Amino acid sequence: MKMEPWTKSAICTFGFPSGVETHETRMAWHGTFRQVIHTWLFSASSKEHKWWLDSIDHKITPECRKLLEEYSKIPPEDVRQHIYDIRGKAWAIRPYPCTGLGRFLDNLLAQSPAYKDIVARLKGGDSFIDIGCFLGQELRQLVWDLNGAPTDQLHAVGIVNHWGLGYEFFS
Secondary structure (H helix, E strand, C coil): CCCCCHHHHCCCCCCCCCCCCCHHHHHHHHHHHHHHHHHHHCCCCCCCCCCCCCCCHHHCCHHHHHHHHHHCCCCHHHHHHHHHHHHHHHHHHCCCHHHHCCHHHCCHHHHCCCHHHHHHHHHCCCCEEEECCCCCHHHHHHHHHCCCCCHHHEEEECCCCCHHHHHHHCC
């Protein structure tokens, strides 16, 4: 049984401006509309977004500072500026709430009740996958807490390429 794409069979004509009657013109208009909305919502040049806080100093906890100073060897006097520099670069790639609000510094995995079990299972040879890893900060914390977890046990998935920034953040 051949299925028609949803765009041909289920698209609603409600809301299209006049003159947009054919499937092709609807799809062209829809694509343009989506681009405009996406640009408006995710404008990398705008720091006037509700997801952007000018100061995220309150997110730079002693634990965050320790990881960057000891694991990454960033001098204490450079930690704040380093965080802000990487955050600015990440915002330019994609303005996510976790970036603008500084949530990537929260290290939620280490605060989870399951964290001790994760560490124990990694020590026993199990693998761990971080889905939505952003800069890989949770995996870096695991490596630090395990005194060097084998990298073949740690995996990461993200929908936007922040790999280079993650490397820069922890180098």
